[in-house]
Amino acid sequence: MTDYEAVIGLETHIQLNTLTKIFCACKADSWNAAPNTNICPVCSGLPGVLPVLNEKAVEKAMLLAAAMHAQIQSLSFFDRKNYFYPDLPKGYQISMYEAPLATGGYLDLPLPQNEARRVRIAKLHLEEDAGKTKNAGGKRLIDFNRCGVPLVEMVTSPDLRSAEEAAQYLTRLRQLLRWLGVSEADMEKGHLRCDANVSIRPRGAAYLNPKTEIKNVNSIDAVREAVQKEIERQAREMEAGHTIESWTLEWDEDSGKLKKMRSKETEADYRYFHEPDLLPLHISEEWKKSILTALPELPLERRQRFVTQYGLPEYDADILTAERSLSDYYEQTVKAYGGDPKKVSNWLMNDVLRMLNEKGMTADQLRLLPAHLAEIIRLIDEGVINNATGKSLLEKVQASGETPAAIVAREGLAKVSDDAAIRSICQEVIAENPAEVENYRNGKATLMGWFVGQVMRKMRGKADPNLARAILEELLAQ
Numbered sequence: 001m002t003d004y005e006a007v008i009g010l011e012t013h014i015q016l017n018t019l020t021k022i023f024c025a026c027k028a029d030s031w032n033a034a035p036n037t038n039i040c041p042v043c044s045g046l047p048g049v050l051p052v053l054n055e056k057a058v059e060k061a062m063l064l065a066a067a068m069h070a071q072i073q074s075l076s077f078f079d080r081k082n083y084f085y086p087d088l089p090k091g092y093q094i095s096m097y098e099a100p101l102a103t104g105g106y107l108d109l110p111l112p113q114n115e116a117r118r119v120r121i122a123k124l125h126l127e128e129d130a131g132k133t134k135n136a137g138g139k140r141l142i143d144f145n146r147c148g149v150p151l152v153e154m155v156t157s158p159d160l161r162s163a164e165e166a167a168q169y170l171t172r173l174r175q176l177l178r179w180l181g182v183s184e185a186d187m188e189k190g191h192l193r194c195d196a197n198v199s200i201r202p203r204g205a206a207y208l209n210p211k212t213e214i215k216n217v218n219s220i221d222a223v224r225e226a227v228q229k230e231i232e233r234q235a236r237e238m239e240a241g242h243t244i245e246s247w248t249l250e251w252d253e254d255s256g257k258l259k260k261m262r263s264k265e266t267e268a269d270y271r272y273f274h275e276p277d278l279l280p281l282h283i284s285e286e287w288k289k290s291i292l293t294a295l296p297e298l299p300l301e302r303r304q305r306f307v308t309q310y311g312l313p314e315y316d317a318d319i320l321t322a323e324r325s326l327s328d329y330y331e332q333t334v335k336a337y338g339g340d341p342k343k344v345s346n347w348l349m350n351d352v353l354r355m356l357n358e359k360g361m362t363a364d365q366l367r368l369l370p371a372h373l374a375e376i377i378r379l380i381d382e383g384v385i386n387n388a389t390g391k392s393l394l395e396k397v398q399a400s401g402e403t404p405a406a407i408v409a410r411e412g413l414a415k416v417s418d419d420a421a422i423r424s425i426c427q428e429v430i431a432e433n434p435a436e437v438e439n440y441r442n443g444k445a446t447l448m449g450w451f452v453g454q455v456m457r458k459m460r461g462k463a464d465p466n467l468a469r470a471i472l473e474e475l476l477a478q
Contacts, residue, residue: 002239004200006231007208008160009122010169014152014183015129015191016060022128022150023051023094030145031189043128043148045089050277053078057150058281059291060182061101061126064152066292067180070105070124074283078126078275087131087142095153096125097272101281107176108300109169119169120157127151132190146190158197158208163228170194170220172300179299179324187219194223198230200238213248214258226251230258302327310334310341319349325364326353336374339381347373351394368398375404384408386415388461415464419471422455422463426471429454440476448472 018028024042027033041049065072079097105121129149134141160166174192177185185192199211214230217223234244249258297305299321306317306327321327330348334341352373356363376397380390385408393404393413400407408414429451430437440447448469455468 003203004235005203006161007158007199007201008166008227009156009158009197010166011195012154012173013193014154014177016057016150016152017183018054018056018060018150020054021148022054022057023148026148028149033145035143035145038145039147044144051094053278054150057126061152062288062291063180063295064182065102065105065124066295067176067298068105068107068121068124070102070121072102072283072288073099075099076101076281078278079272080275082271086140087133089144089147093128093130094275095127100125107172109165109172117159117165119159121154122157123155125153127153163224163231166196166227167220167224170223175299175322196223196227198227200231200234210244210246212246215248215250217251218253222251222253225256226258312342312345316345316349320345323362325362329363329370332370333373336371337377343377347377351391355394366398367401368394372397372404379404384414386465389413413462415462422468423471425455425458426468426475430475437476
């Protein structure tokens, strides 16, 4: 069998998180709204109305373009993309074609073995969303609420080489969108939508074969599965001597199968022309500079800096830069603590992340501030409290907002290191458990952990565990 490689490009539609739609004053977020209630004459396409461009949508799109290393154009145009579909009330979509907002750009995709795949951006432009169609009970139902929601369409070059790379690209893109604060990027809610263009060719070949387009893919896992199945299908067709036809395919998530929708449109089918109701979009250098001052350090750059500056393993750096507020929380804690950055990383990944997941919160919503976490780690380092008490303090600080030191003082949580006090409790535990003592003395050394646990329980977790172990070993050896 011929060794084939996949050639994949992704078309992503990103819903910008503006308050209003791109050309009217209707709310952009209609997720919980009743169908066809968040519409006006502009977004529902009534005759005689005029669109007015949302400045915030342009600014968010500019920020994303800069983060993708694209060149923001000083002059761009909106165009009418003509096609007829039930959820497109005007019969055309206002988009950009000849002169998009930005050109070029790329996203570097980390791969295993310290490799990277540069995924180039062929086109990045603004457009309005269409409505939503669904079939129910033999009827086609239309909801126009989404009409006019601001989108950035971003099309990659065919640079991806596997279904897994396609999934990783979407993961990194979603991370970037949330990092910048330009989109919620929730695929379930349609904030981030993806169409995949897939073809195959013999490995090492430089030409491109006909491609198919996969639509209606609503999660990153679904993209991975749908693309992999299409790669396998095309390989079977090629081996059988068949020609790959340029079909548009629909992914049915319930059945896990691809279905033919129609033959793929060409750009000529859309009959583009400049939108006569909108002026050209001029972006001055002053405007662009004022927006790009808000461009933060990007997640992949921060990930690499965490490895080099703090000596973190790549695994730690990847987790800590998955979300911007967590990344900021980590750096603020390291600065407040002044000690081993890896120790701070361990606390965040093992304990703080668990708390965030349980509470459904982000790091910037915690009452447990970076200074509080740094104080807890220092109290353990200084021997004031033990590790178990430190972990319990996380929830207590989160609940009350008090400093760790204040809680330790009020509740008497300081570690007991007094030999006589711990010795007395150790003697009690030994006296109360003769069977375990006999088993230990007969060679079951693993019981030592159990004995230490009993001492800690009696002393409400405040005993110095190392001193307790040493005293128990001494007494049990007698």
